[in-house]
Amino acid sequence: MKKFFAVFLMMSVxxxxxxxxxAAVGVQEQPPSDKTLPTTPPAQTGGQLLTLVDTATNWxxxxxxxxxxxxxxxxxFQFISAGGDAVKLGEARQKxxxxxxxxxxxxxxxxxxxxxxxxxxx
Numbered sequence: 001m002k003k004f005f006a007v008f009l010m011m012s013v014x015x016x017x018x019x020x021x022x023a024a025v026g027v028q029e030q031p032p033s034d035k036t037l038p039t040t041p042p043a044q045t046g047g048q049l050l051t052l053v054d055t056a057t058n059w060x061x062x063x064x065x066x067x068x069x070x071x072x073x074x075x076x077f078q079f080i081s082a083g084g085d086a087v088k089l090g091e092a093r094q095k096x097x098x099x100x101x102x103x104x105x106x107x108x109x110x111x112x113x114x115x116x117x118x119x120x121x122x
Contacts, residue, residue, distance in 0.1 A: 068102035
């Protein structure tokens with residue numbers, strides 16, 4: 001019964017995460033014919049580089065924040081369903097530690113751009 005609830009919880013989380021992707025698959029847009037690939041490097045100035053790094057760190061923050069929330073939920077479910085089993089409690093603690101590491105990486109990624117700005121003086 002516990003495995004059923006764990007599988008049900010995982011399928012629910014994955015369904016909620018995959019719903020926007022599945023909805024976007026049905027939308028088919030024609031690419032504009034007058035657009036071409038850029039011929040210049042993506043970042044020619046410091047401001048453009050900071051914008052690029054900011055975009056990358058925003059993605060990194062979002063990915064690690066979502067993963068941390070999933071790990072916290074899994075650890076909470078495992079703490080509840082452990083029933084005093086030391087091995088399962090240890091696994092749940094490990095999941096919480098990895099969630100904390102994910103949160104630290106996510107927060108560090110958000111602080112990367114201000115640090116770079118203070119270093120280069122932009």
